[in-house]
Amino acid sequence: MAHITKANGIVDWLDQRLAVKKLMNVLMVEYWIPKQINFLWAMGVILTVLFTVLFVTGLLLVMYYKPDTALAFDSVNKTIMQEADYGWLWRHMHGVAASVIFLIIYIHMLTGIYYGSYKKGREMIWISGMLLFVVFSAEAFSGYMLPWGQMSYWAAQVITNLFGGVPFIGDALVIWIRGDYAVSDPTLTRFFMLHVCLLPIVIIMIIAFHFYALRIPHVNNEIAEELDFDLEAQKYKNGDTKGSKVIPFWPAFLSKDFMYICLFMIFFFYLVCFKFNFAMDPINFDPADALKTPAHIYPEWYFLWSYEVLRGFFFDIGSIKAFDIGLAAFGIAQVIFFLLPWLDRSDVVKPAHARGKFFVWFWILLVDLIVLTVYGKLPPTGINAWIGFGASVVFLALLLVVLPLITRKEKE
């Protein structure tokens, strides 16, 4: 056992028993961050804050929510929204945060792509981040179901039906996932379990892994300069804080992040208080009705791009059914970004504006994602269907064909 002496204060008392000073050093004070990074690098901390908001407001909501098809709708729209004091606040914070977190995730991802932060040595950061994106999607979808309105019901109907496209076992798989022949009570209770228990645990574990993966290759910077972190850290510790190219995470770097968090929270609470409706689809204020489909079914804005890829292929090609092509394209869209470190054949780690063709590729990808998002919301008829088809083809071509080609050329 360590030699315990009479403590001179609470910190010392804890330090002798838990080595808190050493822990703080490892986690914060001697965790080095490059100086040359801009506000886009603050998205990670903002995501952490948003996840915390979702976690805490979710706990408050779960005290009144009832996972039963007969009670769920009223427990949300009556008990939480009208009876429980400040219930409306937690619900709107939860709903808005769930929506805005995807905006920040997309900015975070596109920043990573723009600055080449997925490359050489940072692959695990990228992969764990993409894993987080996928699990967050499942978390968002399972949560969307819980108020048991019309959109919740039909979203569940459509998404669970997708598994029917799995060869051979599709139909049985759909019944197994739903626990019934149609989306109903067992489906709601098991998605409730996923949303409030299993998926949050998985998310927290992957967040820890994502942070850990960051500590070894270290965070990238604005000019993708390769820093000798040991050397720069030594400079800082020796007192040359100006000459050193790094700063400690705490207190120097976080103080800057706190400013961004403050700005973001002002924006966030503006949305919560005045614009909460954007995250609340009006159709979802009708109770679920298994015998009536709403005129248009569309997901929340953050899934529109992949939804459009799913329905972009609306005609059969040869003997392959449109349904299967769309499903395959959708499947590819879900996993293709995982492979980005290998689809990019070039070893050059530089921001996009220093990479010529890659810069053009990046902006075409961004515009294409926006087009897919816009047309994902519009009814898929007439010219809309063709634009959706075109944008889906461009999306797949950009990642599967164009990126490997231009980056291989860049390597030469």
Place this chain on the structure above:
Amino acid sequence: MATSESRRSFIGFAFGGVATVGGVFSLVAMKKTWDPLPSVKAAGFTTVDLSGMNEGELRTIEWRKKPIFILKKDANMAKDEKRDVIVDNATYTVVIGLCTHLGCIPAYAPSEGLFKCACHGGEFDVSGKNVFGPPPRPLDIPPFKIEGTKLVLGEEGPEYQKMIAEA
């Protein structure tokens, strides 16, 4: 020492074996927990009396929480020997009213004689066959049994078995 090495690997294999057997059993149990409950399975039969229906009328009933379209065909509607259900000398289309694309409910447009799905633009004719859009196959026919003027959904009668055998 060689002996203790082989002992050690034996213990490793033994542990691995026990863990595998336990793992497989628990996976089977977990899979079965997610299967529909017996009460859900048992509630799967519905009887409909068709005697009161008019020609050209569409009736939507609920079976296993799914909408079932029952359309009594009038003289103008094309017959389809492979899919028509004959009850009491009248011809009916009996289908599960869920689009075979992603499971939305198509709406019936009597003037055009089409079931139209708003979600992805799929269309089906009066016999439930897909005529336009992404749906990969005709509307599904639920298992049925004919008892006089009544239709029992959920039970496989001889007419249903014949229909399936021909398809």
